[in-house]
Amino acid sequence: MEQFSGARKKLMKSILIPLTAMLFLVFIVIYTTITTIGFANYQASVKNAIERKVDSFNLTLSLQVSSNSTITKSLDVIAYAQGDNEHESSVRGLLSQKLSQSPNLLGNQIYFIDDLVEQISSYSVSGIPTSYEITSLEVVSQFLNQEEDYRFTIRHEFIANTYNFTQYPKQYGIATLFEKIYDDNHNVIALLASDYSSQKLYDEVFDFAYHASLNDAEIQIKSTAGFLKLTAATTEIEGEFREPVNAQGLLTNIYRYDLSPEVFVLIKLSLQKPLTTNILFFIIFLLTMLIIDIFTFYLIRSSVRKIIDPIEVINQNIKDVLE
Secondary structure, eight states: OHHHHHHHHHHHHHHHHHHHHHHHHHHHHHHHHHHHHHHHHHHHHHHHHHHHHHHHHHHHHHHHHHHTHHHHTOHHHHHHHTTOGGGHHHHHHHHHHHHHHOTTEEEEEEEESSOSSOOEEOTTOBSOOOHHHHHHSHHHHHHHTSSOSEEEEEEOSSOOSEETTEEOOGGGOEEEEEEEEEOTTSOEEEEEEEEEOHHHIIIIISOOTTOGGGTTOEEEEEETTEEOOSSTTOOOOOSOOOSSEEEOSSSEEEEEEESSSSEEEEEEEEOHHHHHHHHHHHHHHHHHHHHHHHHHHHHHHHHHHHHHHHHHHHHHHHHHHHO
């Protein structure tokens, strides 16, 4: 009986140890493959969601430029820029009319290169800077010396006092779309400045509510001159981010996408959620494999008993007869 009991144990060990090792190896391979593919898909979905928003933003700018052609190519604006004050009311009316067509806009202003007339704004804007102040800004000076027709930027200097008859918190900075206005000889005679609400830019243009992975992302529009605040408490994401994806510690990625030569958007995303999901998946998978292993153990033990037990009975009967 003892030799059959020992044989049973040896048989169980010879089957269970390799089986357990094989199941564990299969588990590691499957888990590694699934988590690698899952995390890669997660990263790709985040990247695609951000790129769609950036493309949408660029399309919005292009549409705004196209819409603003009624101002930049207006004969009234060109005549006013050349010193004909009779067109002032029609120019101001054009600037104001665009606000009702573009809900993201706070105000429109025109700044003139030759100072033949004073700068002019839509009716709801007051306390605007002078043409000299605007053209003295480094980003504007660079823009005037380049061939591009429009430039999106963030300003922290020379911001109007009020928009929509409400005091504007200048410390927040303001997003501006500058467009060149040409005369018949294609000389730049003025700049159209369309100022955007930072709140609406963040809420409408860079809203990721539909993407669960980005619900908790920190989004910030920055420039070489500073960043666009949402509230007084908004703190800047500090650091130099020159790559499309930048690791900040083990659990944070920061994505960078350029909106213009000096303006870019940063999306700071914690990797804690996908990591937690992977850990939970690991635990569930490990428990599943453990249950399978235990079930297999009892199944094999039952099968071995069906083989060994009859032999033990025969052996015992033979012993009884011989005695």
